[in-house]
Amino acid sequence: xxxxxxxxxxxxxxxxxxxxxxxxxxxxxxxxxxxxxxxxxxxxxxxxxxxxxxxxxxxxxxxxxxxxxxxxxxxxxxxxxxxxxxxxxxxxxxxxxxxxxxxxxxxxxxxxxxxxxxxxxxxxxxxxxxxxxxxxxxxxxxxxxxxxxxxxxxxxxxxxxxxxxxxxxxxxxxxxxxxxxxxxxxxxxxxxxxxxxxxxxxxxxxxxxxxxxxxxxxxxxxxxxxxxxxxxxxxxxxxxxxxxxxxxxxxxxxxxxxxxxxxxxxxxxxxxxxxxxxxxxxxxxxxxxxxxxxxxxxxxxxxxxxxxxxxxxxxxxxxxxxxxxxxxxxxxxxxxxxxxx
Amino acid sequence: xxxxxxxxxxxxxxxxxxxxxxxxxxxxxxxxxxxxxxxxxxxxxxxxxxxxxxxxxxxxxxxxxxxxxxxxxxxxxxxxxxxxxxxxxxxxxxxxxxxxxxxxxxxxxxxxxxxxxxxxxxxxxxxxxxxxxxxxxxxxxxxxxxxxxxxxxxxxxxxxxxxxxxxxxxxxxxxxxxxxxxxxxxxxxxxxxxxxxxxxxxxxxxxxxxxxxxxxxxxxxxxxxxxxxxxxxxxxxxxxxxxxxxxxxxxxxxxxxxxxxxxxxxxxxxxxxxxxxxxxxxxxxxxxxxxxxxxxxxxxxxxxxxxxxxxxxxxxxxxxxxxxxx
Numbered sequence: 246x247x248x249x250x251x252x253x254x255x256x257x258x259x260x261x262x263x264x265x266x267x268x269x270x271x272x273x274x275x276x277x278x279x280x281x282x283x284x285x286x287x288x289x290x291x292x293x294x295x296x297x298x299x300x301x302x303x304x305x306x307x308x309x310x311x312x313x314x315x316x317x318x319x320x321x322x323x324x325x326x327x328x329x330x331x332x333x334x335x336x337x338x339x340x341x342x343x344x345x346x347x348x349x350x351x352x353x354x355x356x357x358x359x360x361x362x363x364x365x366x367x368x369x370x371x372x373x374x375x376x377x378x379x380x381x382x383x384x385x386x387x388x389x390x391x392x393x394x395x396x397x398x399x400x401x402x403x404x405x406x407x408x409x410x411x412x413x414x415x416x417x418x419x420x421x422x423x424x425x426x427x428x429x430x431x432x433x434x435x436x437x438x439x440x441x442x443x444x445x446x447x448x449x450x451x452x453x454x455x456x457x458x459x460x461x462x463x464x465x466x467x468x469x470x471x472x473x474x475x476x477x478x479x480x481x482x483x484x485x486x487x488x489x490x491x492x493x494x495x496x497x498x499x500x501x502x503x504x505x506x507x508x509x510x511x512x513x514x515x516x517x518x519x520x521x522x523x524x525x526x527x528x529x530x531x532x533x534x535x536x537x538x539x540x541x542x543x544x545x546x547x548x549x550x551x552x553x554x555x556x557x558x559x560x561x562x563x564x565x566x567x568x569x570x571x572x573x574x575x576x577x578x579x580x581x582x583x584x585x586x
Numbered sequence: 587x588x589x590x591x592x593x594x595x596x597x598x599x600x601x602x603x604x605x606x607x608x609x610x611x612x613x614x615x616x617x618x619x620x621x622x623x624x625x626x627x628x629x630x631x632x633x634x635x636x637x638x639x640x641x642x643x644x645x646x647x648x649x650x651x652x653x654x655x656x657x658x659x660x661x662x663x664x665x666x667x668x669x670x671x672x673x674x675x676x677x678x679x680x681x682x683x684x685x686x687x688x689x690x691x692x693x694x695x696x697x698x699x700x701x702x703x704x705x706x707x708x709x710x711x712x713x714x715x716x717x718x719x720x721x722x723x724x725x726x727x728x729x730x731x732x733x734x735x736x737x738x739x740x741x742x743x744x745x746x747x748x749x750x751x752x753x754x755x756x757x758x759x760x761x762x763x764x765x766x767x768x769x770x771x772x773x774x775x776x777x778x779x780x781x782x783x784x785x786x787x788x789x790x791x792x793x794x795x796x797x798x799x800x801x802x803x804x805x806x807x808x809x810x811x812x813x814x815x816x817x818x819x820x821x822x823x824x825x826x827x828x829x830x831x832x833x834x835x836x837x838x839x840x841x842x843x844x845x846x847x848x849x850x851x852x853x854x855x856x857x858x859x860x861x862x863x864x865x866x867x868x869x870x871x872x873x874x875x876x877x878x879x880x881x882x883x884x885x886x887x888x889x890x891x892x893x894x895x896x897x898x899x900x901x902x903x904x905x906x907x908x909x910x911x912x
Contacts, residue, residue: 310869407844444844
């Protein structure tokens with residue numbers, strides 16, 4: 246009996262193996278490009294995998310931190326990160342370039358049971374919630390932004406990413422830009438000395454923590470937030486308008502970029518008060534692909550990233566990625582040419 | 587040593603020994619096994635060297651003060667210290683051991699001494715299967731199933747009944763030290779109980795029957811014969827469980843709430859050495875942070891070493907004054 250089941254298992258395994266190799270061999274590729282990193286950009290990369298014909302793209306969404314580590318150790322052909330490389334990371338990566346290749350936003354999901362409408366927040370209130378200064382949902386400062394909502398007497402639990410994350414970078418960048426107290430006490434980074442709240446690993450950890458904890462508020466990339474049907478807040482921008490993390494809001498924030506610095510590092514959080522940023526969603530971010538300047542797969546890499554920057558952008562809007570603006574595109578194309586074999 | 591019965595056998599043994607000296611197979615086997623043993627030692631040495639090497643800048647910058655510093659600031663200030671994680675590691679692993687120890691011994695006793703024979707196999711197998719559940723699954727279960735139960739029922743209950751103890755004060759939450767303790771309990775119970783079961787099975791039947799024949803109750807027999815006989819082994823099993831609890835990273839990361847603070851309430855979030863290493867090593871943004879994380883790893887390594895040596899000392903000490911076994 247036991248022998249029989251073992252035999253059956255073996256046959257099944259062999260069959261599965263055969264199936265796997267046969268799908269691989271029907272692939273249309275001239276080669277394979279391996280990438281890892283940001284889970285934020287993963288849904289878009291999945292579209293690219295399906296539609297790019299010249300190489301097989303393998304992508305492992307292990308998080309921005311993991312992606313930077315992987316490309317630094319050259320265990321992948323490209324890394325992806327939502328946070329720009331720090332100077333130490335640039336040094337460790339030994340001849341890497343970072344290229345902005347997609348554009349989206351971070352949403353602020355919350356869990357307030359029975360709330361009769363959408364929560365509205367601004368930078369000052371969000372910073373004070375994460376600093377532990379505002380601790381209850383019925384605080385006067387939250388009520389002032391939410392006339393007509395019956396906010397409960399409920400403790401606020403801020404949730405943050407415990408691992409190193411590009412989403413944390415985007416969020417702390419935003420809070421530091423908006424609040425002097427945040428800038429001096431906590432600062433900007435893929436991780437921080439969080440003054441209050443609870444930490445959970447990865448986007449799914451934060452989403453689960455917010456979903457399971459009454460009174461929680463968090464920050465998760467907008468594609469993930471929508472996919473998981475979390476309620477998210479409208480955020481007031483500097484022009485005083487209420488913005489949602491949608492295509493219009495992200496596009497308006499990206500108008501802030503008129504020139505790309507040599508490092509490729511871009512920040513579009515909290516655009517100033519002006520007519521052209523009036524619809525801007527203030528927690529928007531570019532996300533980067535990190536490439537080695539010297540690699541044996543340079544030709545294939547250049548071809549793929551160029552395609553992603555141009556044709557590939559058309560798959561973005563459905564996933565709430567806005568096609569990158571012209572000025573960024575021309576920088577990215579120019580930088581891409583530094584990748585050589 | 588061995589007594590040789592007949593002259594023929596003696597001659598054959600001598601012949602074998604003489605031929606054996608030239609057998610290449612033996613030499614190869616000897617070489618291979620020696621290489622394997624040395625490789626294990628070399629690997630441990632390499633790991634220790636590599637980790638210490640990475641930690642050197644942090645050891646130089648922070649010195650032993652690292653152990654008492656409560657701050658972990660990867661932001662602008664770049665100050666790192668291990669005190670909060672040492673506290674979290676101690677509380678969660680000892681807490682888990684406190685629950686899992688008696689529970690595992692009870693399971694092992696039930697399976698070896700009390701359960702009807704037809705029940706022993708299935709229950710034993712099921713308990714051991716707990717050990718096969720990947721830790722990330724245990725962690726996820728911790729968030730989605732155990733966490734809400736703990737926050738809505740278990741912690742309020744503890745607060746109502748034992749709230750006069752500072753450990754059980756504060757706001758119930760699905761993330762915190764208590765959920766981490768419970769998750770760790772689940773993870774170390776199979777290992778401690780299956781080792782204990784083997785130990786109890788190894789108690790000679792004649793000793794147990796002797797005790798019963800003297801008119802002891804079953805409990806007196808267990809207390810007087812089984813426990814003393816297996817004492818050193820149980821201590822070693824508990825330390826094995828402690829080592830597992832201290833080193834567990836993923837499941838703890840998921841439920842402990844990744845907070846750098848020392849709270850006396852078990853309902854509050856915290857963090858452990860292993861969990862901090864797992865969550866922040868990859869993609870740490872400064873060289874100083876990478877080095878500080880390696881310093882945490884050095885501490886963890888030292889702790890494991892001390893725990894293992896401790897286990898061996900305990901085993902020897904108890905084995906020395908074993909009342910029944912030789």
